[in-house]
Amino acid sequence: MNLTQLSIFLENKPGRLQNALKVLADNNINILTLTIAEVSDFGVARLIVNDPEKAVKELRSSNFICSKTDVLAIELEDVPGSLLKALETFSKNSLNIEYMYAFTEKRGDRAVMIFKFEDIEQAKKALLKEGYNVVKRIDLAGE
Amino acid sequence: MFNKEYESMHPSKIKAIQTERLKWTLKHAYNNVPHYKKAFDKAGFNPDRFSSLDDLKYVPFLMKQDMRDNYPFGLFAVPMEKVVRVHSSSGTTGNATVVGYTKSDIEVWAEVVARVLVAAGGTEKDIIQVAYGYGLFTGGLGLHYGAEKLGATVVPISGGNTERQLMLIKDFGTTILACTPSYAVNMADYAEKNKPDYDFKSTRLKAGIFGAEPSTENMRKMIETKIGIDAYDIYGLSEVIGPGVSCECSEKNGLHIFEDHFYVEVIDPETGEVLPEGEQGEIVYTSLTKEACPVIRYRSRDITRIYRDSCKCGRTLVKMEKVTGRSDDMLIIRGVNVFPMQIESILMGIEGTEPHYQIIVDRKGALDDVEIMVEVNEKVFSDKLGVLTALEDRIKDRIRSALGISVRVKLVEPSTIQRSDGKAKRVIDKRTLT
Numbered sequence: 001m002n003l004t005q006l007s008i009f010l011e012n013k014p015g016r017l018q019n020a021l022k023v024l025a026d027n028n029i030n031i032l033t034l035t036i037a038e039v040s041d042f043g044v045a046r047l048i049v050n051d052p053e054k055a056v057k058e059l060r061s062s063n064f065i066c067s068k069t070d071v072l073a074i075e076l077e078d079v080p081g082s083l084l085k086a087l088e089t090f091s092k093n094s095l096n097i098e099y100m101y102a103f104t105e106k107r108g109d110r111a112v113m114i115f116k117f118e119d120i121e122q123a124k125k126a127l128l129k130e131g132y133n134v135v136k137r138i139d140l141a142g143e
Numbered sequence: 144m145f146n147k148e149y150e151s152m153h154p155s156k157i158k159a160i161q162t163e164r165l166k167w168t169l170k171h172a173y174n175n176v177p178h179y180k181k182a183f184d185k186a187g188f189n190p191d192r193f194s195s196l197d198d199l200k201y202v203p204f205l206m207k208q209d210m211r212d213n214y215p216f217g218l219f220a221v222p223m224e225k226v227v228r229v230h231s232s233s234g235t236t237g238n239a240t241v242v243g244y245t246k247s248d249i250e251v252w253a254e255v256v257a258r259v260l261v262a263a264g265g266t267e268k269d270i271i272q273v274a275y276g277y278g279l280f281t282g283g284l285g286l287h288y289g290a291e292k293l294g295a296t297v298v299p300i301s302g303g304n305t306e307r308q309l310m311l312i313k314d315f316g317t318t319i320l321a322c323t324p325s326y327a328v329n330m331a332d333y334a335e336k337n338k339p340d341y342d343f344k345s346t347r348l349k350a351g352i353f354g355a356e357p358s359t360e361n362m363r364k365m366i367e368t369k370i371g372i373d374a375y376d377i378y379g380l381s382e383v384i385g386p387g388v389s390c391e392c393s394e395k396n397g398l399h400i401f402e403d404h405f406y407v408e409v410i411d412p413e414t415g416e417v418l419p420e421g422e423q424g425e426i427v428y429t430s431l432t433k434e435a436c437p438v439i440r441y442r443s444r445d446i447t448r449i450y451r452d453s454c455k456c457g458r459t460l461v462k463m464e465k466v467t468g469r470s471d472d473m474l475i476i477r478g479v480n481v482f483p484m485q486i487e488s489i490l491m492g493i494e495g496t497e498p499h500y501q502i503i504v505d506r507k508g509a510l511d512d513v514e515i516m517v518e519v520n521e522k523v524f525s526d527k528l529g530v531l532t533a534l535e536d537r538i539k540d541r542i543r544s545a546l547g548i549s550v551r552v553k554l555v556e557p558s559t560i561q562r563s564d565g566k567a568k569r570v571i572d573k574r575t576l577t
């Protein structure tokens with residue numbers, strides 16, 4: 001149920017993100033969600049795509065520096081306070097979050113958030129016990 | 144040793160030979176090259192009165208600019224029909240330096256390169272892949288003739304086409320690779336990235352002869368681990384002969400200079416004064432046997448020191464330290480002398496940082512501003528921004544503590560710094576452009 005996130009190193013200069021996206025488009029790779037974390041000179045684009053293996057291979061051959069990371073996609077109720085509640089659950093279980101971002105599409109009346117935990121296995125165990133629905137890759141890819 | 148007689152000669156005997164050869168060189172240059180005649184006369188130096196090596200300090204220096212001013216053939220000391228080959232440094236007209244070789248010069252050059260190959264463990268049984276550029280650059284043909292002189296098998300592949308280089312190393316059973324150290328690193332990187340099943344260790348490659356650009360101990364270690372070979376330094380300048388002026392032996396500490404063909408002095412680059420053996424300064428070369436293009440007290444701009452030790456390899460030849468910097472390359476940053484190689488060494492020392500970098504010096508207001516662009520690679524890349532900014536900070540801190548200057552560090556993508564298969568451009572000094 002781990003989701004594979006694709007991370008790409010990008011310099012902050014015009015056209016770099018477009019170039020990376022072009023590589024993906026040229027290779028028929030679908031982007032399900034994308035977020036960018038940046039400092040002044042560079043950033044890291046984090047993407048969920050339908051074929052991360054192929055994406056990494058093609059990006060590398062176009063001289064991009066990229067990697068794959070395991071993350072969890074968790075369903076949250078789309079009501080005020082649900083994220084806060086989730087965060088409280090994580091801290092109660094001593095789960096450290098390295099970063100998180102929202103998934104663009106909703107699943108019915110529920111929102112999906114992507115979390116990068118320091119210890120993904122421990123996080124999975126705790127979340128299932130707490131009754132959270134961890135979304136599987138196949139659901140997200142819409143297959 | 145390829146030439147045991149000369150390579151293990153007693154220093155006093157070498158000195159006697161040098162004195163005789165210098166007498167000839169000085170007269171040869173004075174009588175046949177207008178530049179030398181003019182310069183000697185102006186300095187009041189009479190080559191007929193030269194009697195000991197010590198007298199050389201009265202002879203004027205030959206500067207790189209003198210070579211440029213005499214472009215193309217003004218410093219040739221023999222008629223063109225005696226010149227069998229020319230080489231030239233890159234550079235546009237007015238910047239290029241041209242050197243010529245007689246048959247005998249080519250023979251001497253092949254001999255010293257053969258000595259280099261033997262010092263690196265080469266024999267006539269070796270297959271030597273010459274991945275230096277062939278052409279006006281002295282690297283390719285220099286190594287080529289030396290390898291043939293030794294009787295080894297030469298694979299004259301020249302620089303570039305990494306895919307093919309790797310294939311031939313495997314298919315031909317190459318045992319010795321000759322190229323620039325940065326190209327060796329490129330080759331290893333390329334294989335790592337694009338050919339995961341390519342295993343250098345299962346090839347017959349045993350040694351590498353790396354030169355034409357400065358490198359560091361760290362870089363040697365990295366090449367040795369990645370490719371699984373012994374890496375040896377070869378040193379030379381086209382103005383003096385090309386690669387083969389000096390080289391490392393099995394001890395890999397210091398380069399033996401082939402003193403029977405090249406006389407060296409180390410001077411204070413500011414005053415021009417000759418420094419005693421063991422002191423660091425600019426190394427100055429005088430050719431002893433060259434016919435077409437004798438060089439007399441050529442200011443190399445390379446900073447090193449020379450010394451004699453009782454080397455375990457048995458060679459008695461004087462040694463020079465790995466060149467740590469060029470006085471031309473030396474950057475003065477807020478009053479501090481900085482050599483690009485020092486920065487390279489620091490980058491290499493930080494785990495995972497490959498030596499792909501560029502130093503950009505500019506002036507912001509009255510202050511020098513230094514930015515170091517460092518390429519990110521798969522090993523240091525992280526999906527966490529904090530890890531990357533921490534890497535920048537670590538580089539900054541090390542440079543500040545080692546060199547005493549503060550710099551900005553910028554992580555960049557691999558495509559940002561221009562890469563060539565030959566020499567890499569390490570410094571862009573914008574202060575001189577305005």
Ligand SMILES: [Zn+2]
Pocket residue numbers: 392393394399454455456457458
């Ligand atoms: Zn030795």
